[in-house]
Amino acid sequence: MTDKWNIKDNVKPKDLEGISNQQIDYHFETHYKGYVNKLNEIWEKLPNADRSKANQNYSEFRELKNEETFNYDGSLLHEYYFQALHKAESSVPESVKKELEASFGSYEKWVEDFKATGVAFRGWSLLVFDLNTGKLRNIGTDAHNNNGIWNAVLILALDVYEHAYYTDYGPKRAPYLDAFMKNVSWKHVEERLNKAKKMYEIFK
Numbered sequence: 001m002t003d004k005w006n007i008k009d010n011v012k013p014k015d016l017e018g019i020s021n022q023q024i025d026y027h028f029e030t031h032y033k034g035y036v037n038k039l040n041e042i043w044e045k046l047p048n049a050d051r052s053k054a055n056q057n058y059s060e061f062r063e064l065k066n067e068e069t070f071n072y073d074g075s076l077l078h079e080y081y082f083q084a085l086h087k088a089e090s091s092v093p094e095s096v097k098k099e100l101e102a103s104f105g106s107y108e109k110w111v112e113d114f115k116a117t118g119v120a121f122r123g124w125s126l127l128v129f130d131l132n133t134g135k136l137r138n139i140g141t142d143a144h145n146n147n148g149i150w151n152a153v154l155i156l157a158l159d160v161y162e163h164a165y166y167t168d169y170g171p172k173r174a175p176y177l178d179a180f181m182k183n184v185s186w187k188h189v190e191e192r193l194n195k196a197k198k199m200y201e202i203f204k
């Protein structure tokens, strides 16, 4: 059976502070949906790709497998990104602060590291829960499907590609990072974190 990724229109945020509806609209309608559509196209082609011609220098099978993870992770990360933006839920719960403090020293140190990761990489700054160690980590990536660590649960995704902020801020990334932090749905983060901690109890 062919896999299919369904577009999640219900995660599209609106009326955020410092990130305009126009910016969100371009990002959601063009970029996010573009990844989902290409992923579905790849999944339609993959079952019929000629496995006997698989080749590491170039083959249709290799290209499809390569772009499968690019578009899969592109779809997934964007859903996490949009879902985590909700101005009304933007105060940080004590339980989340405590977890960030245990892994980074303090909430402020985590913010500093998370934003610096967003400046140092071309694609994403990602807060993940590492099931191997039970610690939170910030991961920077240049593309959707590189630099991940195995057995880590995604908690919060910050998109730093130019397409995420150029409509509002042109080449200035710093004010966009501040705007993102003002709109984080900490309720959403807390839920993800609690699920990850339960998984860690099973996993360790």
Ligand SMILES: [Fe+2]
Residues within 6 Å of the ligand: 027, 031, 032, 078, 159, 161, 163, 164
């Ligand atoms: Fe994006």
